[in-house]
Amino acid sequence: MSAIEVKNLSRNYGDIDAVKDVSFTVPEKSFTVLLGPSGCGKSTILKMLSGLEQVSHGTINIGGSDVTEIEASKRGVSMVFQSYALFPHLNVKENIQFGLKVRKVPAEEREKKVKDAANVVGLTDLLDRKPANLSGGQRQRVALARSIVSEQSVCLMDEPLSNLDSKLRAEMRDEIRDLQKRLGLTVVYVTHDQVEAMSMADQIILLKLGEIVQVGAPEEIYNSPNSVFSAQFIGLPPMNVMNLNDIDISTLDSKIKPALESSIIKNIGIRPEHLLFSKKGLPVTVKSIDYFGGETVFKLTHQEKDFFLREPRQPKIQLGDKLFVSWNLDDMYLFDKNNQRLKS
Amino acid sequence: MTYRNRIQTSVELIGAYILAGFWILPLLYAFWAAFHSSSDAMHFDIFSPLTLDNFREAWSQAPFARFSLNTFLLVSFILPGQLLISTLAAYAFVRFKFTGANVAFALVLVQLMITPEILIVQNYVTLSKLSLVDTISGMGLPYIASAFCIFLLRQAFKSIPKELEDAAELEGCGTMSILWKVYVPLATPTYIAFSLVSVSHHWNNFLWPLIISNSVETRPLTVGLGIFAAPESGVEWSILSAATLMSVAPLLIAFLIFQKQFVQSFMQAGIK
Numbered sequence: 001m002s003a004i005e006v007k008n009l010s011r012n013y014g015d016i017d018a019v020k021d022v023s024f025t026v027p028e029k030s031f032t033v034l035l036g037p038s039g040c041g042k043s044t045i046l047k048m049l050s051g052l053e054q055v056s057h058g059t060i061n062i063g064g065s066d067v068t069e070i071e072a073s074k075r076g077v078s079m080v081f082q083s084y085a086l087f088p089h090l091n092v093k094e095n096i097q098f099g100l101k102v103r104k105v106p107a108e109e110r111e112k113k114v115k116d117a118a119n120v121v122g123l124t125d126l127l128d129r130k131p132a133n134l135s136g137g138q139r140q141r142v143a144l145a146r147s148i149v150s151e152q153s154v155c156l157m158d159e160p161l162s163n164l165d166s167k168l169r170a171e172m173r174d175e176i177r178d179l180q181k182r183l184g185l186t187v188v189y190v191t192h193d194q195v196e197a198m199s200m201a202d203q204i205i206l207l208k209l210g211e212i213v214q215v216g217a218p219e220e221i222y223n224s225p226n227s228v229f230s231a232q233f234i235g236l237p238p239m240n241v242m243n244l245n246d247i248d249i250s251t252l253d254s255k256i257k258p259a260l261e262s263s264i265i266k267n268i269g270i271r272p273e274h275l276l277f278s279k280k281g282l283p284v285t286v287k288s289i290d291y292f293g294g295e296t297v298f299k300l301t302h303q304e305k306d307f308f309l310r311e312p313r314q315p316k317i318q319l320g321d322k323l324f325v326s327w328n329l330d331d332m333y334l335f336d337k338n339n340q341r342l343k344s
Numbered sequence: 345m346t347y348r349n350r351i352q353t354s355v356e357l358i359g360a361y362i363l364a365g366f367w368i369l370p371l372l373y374a375f376w377a378a379f380h381s382s383s384d385a386m387h388f389d390i391f392s393p394l395t396l397d398n399f400r401e402a403w404s405q406a407p408f409a410r411f412s413l414n415t416f417l418l419v420s421f422i423l424p425g426q427l428l429i430s431t432l433a434a435y436a437f438v439r440f441k442f443t444g445a446n447v448a449f450a451l452v453l454v455q456l457m458i459t460p461e462i463l464i465v466q467n468y469v470t471l472s473k474l475s476l477v478d479t480i481s482g483m484g485l486p487y488i489a490s491a492f493c494i495f496l497l498r499q500a501f502k503s504i505p506k507e508l509e510d511a512a513e514l515e516g517c518g519t520m521s522i523l524w525k526v527y528v529p530l531a532t533p534t535y536i537a538f539s540l541v542s543v544s545h546h547w548n549n550f551l552w553p554l555i556i557s558n559s560v561e562t563r564p565l566t567v568g569l570g571i572f573a574a575p576e577s578g579v580e581w582s583i584l585s586a587a588t589l590m591s592v593a594p595l596l597i598a599f600l601i602f603q604k605q606f607v608q609s610f611m612q613a614g615i616k
């Protein structure tokens with residue numbers, strides 16, 4: 001059973017379509033990430049799910065009932081905001097129990113629930129603090145606790161980690177993922193960070209300009225992107241996409257050449273880790289070398305086009321060296337003139 | 345460079361002290377005169393005997409207890425009224441999109457520029473039609489919809505992030521409970537700042553209460569004091585000073601106690 005079912009959802013502001021005819025389902029107890037660059041409509045979709053934003057067209061189904069016209073507080077969802085939205089005049093405890101008080105939960109029960117939630121996120125010692133006296137990570141935890149305490153099965157998160165430093169972000173990523181599993185939550189998570197999406201999601205919904213580009217598990221999108229956009233949005237450094245006109249095909253391996261003969265092929269794509277230094281192949285010049293310890297990323301140029309090569313070892317290569325690269329036929333992606341993937 | 349800075353700072357400091365000294369002189373003199381007999385008040389002899397006679401005299405010449413009560417009633421009628429009306433108005437301006445919102449707000453701003461004194465006659469006519477002449481509510485009514493308060497609160501409410509409101513809405517708060525649980529507590533510094541201004545202004549207001557009040561039952565302190573200053577009977581400086589001190593004492597004491605909060609709330613409310 002799917003926890004959330006969205007059909008033909010649209011949202012327009014005057015003449016501007018923020019979200020265009022989007023349909024997807026979110027399975028129960030799964031972690032779904034809405035991923036895309038800024039302005040792709042991901043936050044608007046989340047707001048529409050929560051009920052804080054009006055729907056122009058389409059329907060939203062949560063837990064089997066149509067909630068398109070139902071007010072936010074009655075949809076059975078909780079939300080974690082980008083800025084955490086903690087009430088600065090209330091201490092941690094009061095922030096966590098804000099919703100319980102509004103819903104007139106009796107004091108004893110409230111006390112117990114707050115204690116449990118604070119325990120889950122490790123805030124037990126900080127209940128009397130004001131949000132101003134908390135670190136970014138602690139504020140984030142208060143926001144999570146407030147969402148947990150509401151006991152809604154669906155939790156919506158709007159870029160909850162974007163205000164944290166990178167080390168804390170990695171920690172909180174694990175924590176949120178762990179919480180979701182432990183509490184059996186259905187999470188819809190908005191982010192523009194593909195690392196977050198790849199490491200946390202069961203399902204990624206990739207968006208561009210208000211439309212869905214691709215839906216799938218992280219490995220599915222990584223291994224078989226359906227377009228140049230998905231190929232380049234996921235993965236770091238992004239997939240090398242080269243126009244066939246820009247490369248000297250005559251230098252390529254005899255196994256690869258026949259695959260490129262069809263006239264509908266416009267671009268080819270190769271992931272940086274699939275490019276190999278070799279004795280012959282595409283002639284390139286080394287433009288820059290980024291050494292990361294566990295891997296080395298080379299920026300190479302061929303006929304004034306740049307692309308990346310990733311190596312787990314540290315080969316003895318200098319800036320300005322003239323080398324050759326090749327790749328295996330299986331690792332090559334083909335795209336047509338509309339930047340759509342051609343399945344071979 | 346630091347030497348020049350230091351000189352500049354000390355010059356500024358001395359200037360500030362001189363100005364403060366001038367400013368407080370009348371008050372110091374009132375203290376001096378109130379505790380000395382009329383003849384001693386004019387001679388600044390440190391050893392002249394202190395006396396409380398002036399206070400006794402002033403108290404017996406006019407019903408100060410009644411005047412104080414009137415002032416207190418006036419202020420405690422105006423302030424809650426202002427806060428209630430302005431909160432609702434400011435909330436409407438910030439949160440609701442209604443046709444004519446901009447025109448309505450422009451009218452509020454225009455009202456800010458009109459000094460109440462211009463309207464004295466018109467207000468008197470209106471209130472007499474309402475048969476509210478010579479009543480405390482009549483004295484307070486013209487001030488109850490404060491444009492200044494609406495403006496201040498609107499600015500304070502506007503600075504409250506939308507996400508807080510969204511969070512409250514998601515937790516099940518309705519329109520009024522969002523106002524009460526999110527907007528009002530977050531605008532507390534503004535409420536305090538405005539309350540201080542409002543209370544001190546209406547405590548000291550003279551002209552309008554003088555016109556609208558005819559009897560001891562409604563006359564506030566400021567108007568009552570006017571009796572002592574009536575020039576035709578000759579000004580009794582000592583008794584006048586004693587009476588003045590009695591009138592301003594509550595405010596003065598409150599200011600001394602709350603001066604830290606007073607200054608802070610103005611800083612937070614963004615008025616300097």
